[in-house]
Amino acid sequence: MSDQALIPGWEVVIGLEVHAELATVTKMFSSALNRFGGEPNTNIDPVSLGLPGSLPVLNEKAVELAIRVGLALECVIQPSVFSRKNYFYPDMPKDFQISQYDLPINGVGSLELPDGRRIGIERAHLEEDTGKSTHVGGGGRIHEAGHSLIDYNRAGVPLIEIVSAPDMRCAEDARAYVSELRAILVAIGASDGKMEEGSMRVDCNVSVRREGTAGLGTRCEVKNINSLRSLGRAIEYEARRQVDLIESGDKVEQQTRHWNEDDGRTHKLRSKEEAYDYRYFPEPDLVPVEPSDEWIAEIRAALPMLPRERRRRLADAAGVEPSDTALTVERGMDDLAVDAIAAGADAARVLVHIANNLADGVGKLTAAPFAALVAMETGGDLTATQAKSVLADLVASGGDPATHASTHGFEAMDTSELEALVDRFIAEHPDDWAGFVGGDDKERKKKAGFFVGQVMKATRGQADGRIVNELLARRSAEA
Amino acid sequence: MSVRSTAAAVRAGERSALSVVEEHLAAIDAHEDEIHAFNLVLADESLARAEELDRRIADGGDPGPLAGVPVALKDNLCTRGIDTTCGSRILEGWRPPYDATAVERLAEAGAVVIGKTNCDEFAMGSSTENSAFGPTLNPLDTSRVPGGSSGGSAAAVAAGFAPLALGSDTGGSIRQPAALCGTVGVKPTYGRVSRYGLVAFGSSLDQIGPFAATVEDAALLLEVIGGHDPRDSTSIPEASPDLLGVLGQGVEGLRIGIITELMGGPDRAASVEGIADDVRARVEQAAEALATAGATVEHASVPSTIYGLSAYYLIAPAEASSNLARFDGVRFGLRVDGDTAPEMNTATRTAGFGDEVKRRIMLGTYALSAGYYDAYYGRSQKVRTLIQRDFARAYETFDLLLSPTAPTTAFPVGERTDDPMMMYLADVCTIPSNLAGHPSMSVPFGTGDDGLPVGVQVLAPALDEATMFRAAAVLEGAAP
Numbered sequence: 001m002s003d004q005a006l007i008p009g010w011e012v013v014i015g016l017e018v019h020a021e022l023a024t025v026t027k028m029f030s031s032a033l034n035r036f037g038g039e040p041n042t043n044i045d046p047v048s049l050g051l052p053g054s055l056p057v058l059n060e061k062a063v064e065l066a067i068r069v070g071l072a073l074e075c076v077i078q079p080s081v082f083s084r085k086n087y088f089y090p091d092m093p094k095d096f097q098i099s100q101y102d103l104p105i106n107g108v109g110s111l112e113l114p115d116g117r118r119i120g121i122e123r124a125h126l127e128e129d130t131g132k133s134t135h136v137g138g139g140g141r142i143h144e145a146g147h148s149l150i151d152y153n154r155a156g157v158p159l160i161e162i163v164s165a166p167d168m169r170c171a172e173d174a175r176a177y178v179s180e181l182r183a184i185l186v187a188i189g190a191s192d193g194k195m196e197e198g199s200m201r202v203d204c205n206v207s208v209r210r211e212g213t214a215g216l217g218t219r220c221e222v223k224n225i226n227s228l229r230s231l232g233r234a235i236e237y238e239a240r241r242q243v244d245l246i247e248s249g250d251k252v253e254q255q256t257r258h259w260n261e262d263d264g265r266t267h268k269l270r271s272k273e274e275a276y277d278y279r280y281f282p283e284p285d286l287v288p289v290e291p292s293d294e295w296i297a298e299i300r301a302a303l304p305m306l307p308r309e310r311r312r313r314l315a316d317a318a319g320v321e322p323s324d325t326a327l328t329v330e331r332g333m334d335d336l337a338v339d340a341i342a343a344g345a346d347a348a349r350v351l352v353h354i355a356n357n358l359a360d361g362v363g364k365l366t367a368a369p370f371a372a373l374v375a376m377e378t379g380g381d382l383t384a385t386q387a388k389s390v391l392a393d394l395v396a397s398g399g400d401p402a403t404h405a406s407t408h409g410f411e412a413m414d415t416s417e418l419e420a421l422v423d424r425f426i427a428e429h430p431d432d433w434a435g436f437v438g439g440d441d442k443e444r445k446k447k448a449g450f451f452v453g454q455v456m457k458a459t460r461g462q463a464d465g466r467i468v469n470e471l472l473a474r475r476s477a478e479a
Numbered sequence: 480m481s482v483r484s485t486a487a488a489v490r491a492g493e494r495s496a497l498s499v500v501e502e503h504l505a506a507i508d509a510h511e512d513e514i515h516a517f518n519l520v521l522a523d524e525s526l527a528r529a530e531e532l533d534r535r536i537a538d539g540g541d542p543g544p545l546a547g548v549p550v551a552l553k554d555n556l557c558t559r560g561i562d563t564t565c566g567s568r569i570l571e572g573w574r575p576p577y578d579a580t581a582v583e584r585l586a587e588a589g590a591v592v593i594g595k596t597n598c599d600e601f602a603m604g605s606s607t608e609n610s611a612f613g614p615t616l617n618p619l620d621t622s623r624v625p626g627g628s629s630g631g632s633a634a635a636v637a638a639g640f641a642p643l644a645l646g647s648d649t650g651g652s653i654r655q656p657a658a659l660c661g662t663v664g665v666k667p668t669y670g671r672v673s674r675y676g677l678v679a680f681g682s683s684l685d686q687i688g689p690f691a692a693t694v695e696d697a698a699l700l701l702e703v704i705g706g707h708d709p710r711d712s713t714s715i716p717e718a719s720p721d722l723l724g725v726l727g728q729g730v731e732g733l734r735i736g737i738i739t740e741l742m743g744g745p746d747r748a749a750s751v752e753g754i755a756d757d758v759r760a761r762v763e764q765a766a767e768a769l770a771t772a773g774a775t776v777e778h779a780s781v782p783s784t785i786y787g788l789s790a791y792y793l794i795a796p797a798e799a800s801s802n803l804a805r806f807d808g809v810r811f812g813l814r815v816d817g818d819t820a821p822e823m824n825t826a827t828r829t830a831g832f833g834d835e836v837k838r839r840i841m842l843g844t845y846a847l848s849a850g851y852y853d854a855y856y857g858r859s860q861k862v863r864t865l866i867q868r869d870f871a872r873a874y875e876t877f878d879l880l881l882s883p884t885a886p887t888t889a890f891p892v893g894e895r896t897d898d899p900m901m902m903y904l905a906d907v908c909t910i911p912s913n914l915a916g917h918p919s920m921s922v923p924f925g926t927g928d929d930g931l932p933v934g935v936q937v938l939a940p941a942l943d944e945a946t947m948f949r950a951a952a953v954l955e956g957a958a959p
Contacts, residue, residue, distance in 0.1 A: 046575075046576065046577055049810055050805045050810070051575065051576070051577075051810075051811065052557065052563070052565070052570065052573075052575070052678040052679075052805070052806075052811075053556075053557040053563075053575065053577075053579060053675070053676040053677055053678045053679070054675075054676075055674060055675050055710060055711050055712065056712065057709065057710060057711075057712050058712065084801050086800075086801050086804060086847070088804065088807060088821065088824055090807070090809045090820050093805065093810065094804065094805045095804030095805050095807055096801050096804055148820070150809070277848055277849045279800075279801070279844065279847035279848060279849075279852075280847075281797060281798075281801070281847055281852075281856060284681075284682035284683035284713075284798055285679075285682050285711075285712060285713065286712050286713075287712055287713065
């Protein structure tokens with residue numbers, strides 16, 4: 001992580017702007033449907049097309065979802081005002097975007113990463129999405145295209161833009177921030193968080209400075225990042241580009257840059273001088289948003305458990321650090337784990353099974369049989385290998401672990417049977433036994449492996465290796 | 480015949496809607512060529528609509544309080560499937576897929592839309608000379624302008640083409656042409672009439688309102704179109720006011736103030752300039768009439784109104800520069816091709832907008848630009864706050880205020896087209912109400928030295944249209 005510098009002698013400073021489409025039924029300012037993937041220009045109405053005379057009316061659900069986001073990120077929820085951000089673009093119907101400028105609905109807050117570090121949130125504001133252009137001909141590039149087609153289905157879809165503080169120092173931090181943010185948005189039902197469908201989009205501000213210096217370097221904003229993988233690659237490329245510039249005596253120019261997935265580079269879109277003057281001013285067609293304390297309290301009370309709370313709950317139940325529970329929570333299996341532990345299962349085995357054996361989901365597995373399985377395993381009735389096999393059965397078809405175990409013939413062997421076998425192999429292999437009894441640690445381990453192997457072979461794997469080892473140790477002490 | 484009695488006769492089956500419409504279409508046929516009040520006369524549509532209303536009445540139905548009454552609509556009000564040009568080439572041929580809320584309410588009240596009236600392009604102007612489709616002339620003297628921007632609506636009522644018309648008022652665009660054409664014109668409280676379907680000019684100032692020959696007709700029309708509309712977020716959540724019921728209540732005991740700053744004259748240093756002596760004399764005479772009717776009339780000071788014009792010419796263009804961005808050739812209206820999208824945008828807007836619209840878009844863009852915002856847009860918003868505060872103070876002492884509607888009577892066609900500042904001054908008395916968001920109306924009160932009508936402006940605090948209409952009715956009765 002951040003202790004491992006990407007470029008020796010340099011520190012990378014990263015801030016992220018994440019746009020997430022809010023999971024409302026209708027659009028931000030009209031009753032047209034907010035739905036991904038329809039036939040082009042079917043989810044539209046006079047407002048989403050910006051027809052003359054049409055007026056926006058704020059979708060209360062979008063405000064509620066934005067407040068959920070604010071509460072989950074521990075932001076200050078405040079009275080807010082919509083503003084117009086003016087610039088010409090064909091896929092923006094009114095040639096201005098209704099956004100929030102100096103008075104966003106959510107002020108400063110923070111996001112806790114799974115490892116416990118906090119990334120500052122500067123603001124999380126509401127705005128409307130634009131339509132989508134398709135450039136026909138010329139390989140899809142705007143300058144070479146014969147003509148362009150515009151789909152306004154997305155125009156007016158509510159977005160929340162979450163702006164982080166420049167608190168991240170490496171690509172891994174940025175990826176962790178985005179996955180945590182995504183998990184939060186999904187958990188609270190604010191967004192489906194699908195980067196591949198564009199319902200969550202990440203712009204990245206990157207600057208570099210020499211290690212040990214305090215001021216911020218000149219930043220570049222990188223756009224068109226479509227996956228967590230691209231995010232990491234783009235940051236690493238951009239940081240190296242900036243360091244190379246400075247080390248060769250040049251300066252970093254403040255720019256907006258475009259990440260190209262194919263060549264793995266960022267390309268200049270425009271410099272600071274070419275930046276738009278958006279001429280923000282308060283949107284006169286809308287009134288200020290002033291959510292009451294009662295409403296905010298209602299929304300807070302209805303919030304589901306957040307990922308960080310889930311990690312803490314499982315950590316408390318399992319007696320481990322919250323960071324050790326991140327994977328389980330990420331897989332949405334923390335309820336299962338907490339319930340299995342509460343039913344008496346060994347916490348460590350529960351977490352190991354989730355990490356190693358449940359990557360493809362829980363299927364029909366529920367907490368009680370999971371706990372019973374782990375109990376059989378820790379009680380010596382099943383070997384680790386057998387337990388994994390029975391777990392797969394539980395995932396596939398549910399049911400009772402004991403039944404699955406007996407179907408496989410995984411009968412626990414009687415200790416007296418094992419004793420007899422161990423004694424037989426000791427008698428049959430006196431030299432190996434002498435090596436076990438008198439050898440150094442290494443020799444002892446090697447010979448233990450030999451005897452366990454013999455017993456396993458004889459029992460076709462049904463013996464519990466742990467018990468065989470115990471028997472060997474007891475015989476050796478008696479010898 | 481009043482609109483109320485026409486509608487009553489139609490509803491009672493004593494007169495057909497068809498005959499009412501035919502009578503007005505005949506008037507249009509006879510004189511529209513001289514006036515050019517309309518961009519579009521809906522002859523066939525209005526006849527068909529009248530026949531439909533007559534059938535409903537014959538079947539025992541009641542179309543409502545405006546049954547069979549022709550209404551002319553300013554051409555910046557959206558009408559479903561009917562050309563809505565805003566007096567601009569850029570929207571020529573565009574047919575909205577929906578009706579404005581005010582238009583819907585007219586239909587629900589049984590009215591007949593008889594045509595779309597000419598206006599200054601995108602409502603920017605005070606003489607209706609800025610229309611891309613040629614000027615409208617004043618029916619009382621065709622060498623004079625009808626005022627603007629709703630000059631076509633004012634002229635349509637003044638010429639008897641329609642007993643009622645709707646206009647829009649951003650800085651005086653209903654009241655000033657009403658004054659110049661000798662009709663009643665009302666700008667309601669901001670938010671009283673839904674703006675849904677009104678093509679926006681200055682969104683924080685725009686208000687739809689009635690033109691009529693009489694105060695009573697105007698009251699009836701405002702009752703029909705007013706009231707809350709969930710499609711306009713700035714719509715006031717209140718029912719339409721009862722106006723007809725209070726018209727006869729008189730002004731006994733009301734305190735009425737004449738706004739010193741809007742009266743001009745040599746002894747009033749703190750006033751705006753350009754108020755003609757004959758206009759001032761009529762306003763003073765109107766004040767006396769109100770006093771005679773039992774009101775207490777005094778001079779009132781609303782000091783910051785003298786800065787209204789300057790603030791308005793920053794706020795309205797700023798909002799317009801943003802509102803008119805959508806006319807880019809992409810989705811509707813005119814498109815002039817270009818090699819790239821920005822070139823197409825530029826070519827379309829260059830060809831589609833007239834000079835005044837371009838002037839205001841440039842003004843507004845400048846006023847909102849980085850580095851200038853505070854000095855222009857920001858400061859003008861502060862002036863707006865001052866004006867609101869000064870009005871609030873004045874209304875602690877007065878129930879209503881009084882002023883000229885326009886500084887002069889109708890001016891000659893072409894007189895001010897090359898002098899934007901002179902043209903802008905025509906709205907100096909009307910702009911303060913828009914900035915404050917308050918209602919005000921113009922009532923004809925005699926004529927000037929040239930024999931052309933003078934309008935007296937009655938101003939009221941927000942939502943008090945009822946008291947305003949009471950005074951207007953008294954003035955109408957006392958008019959010379």
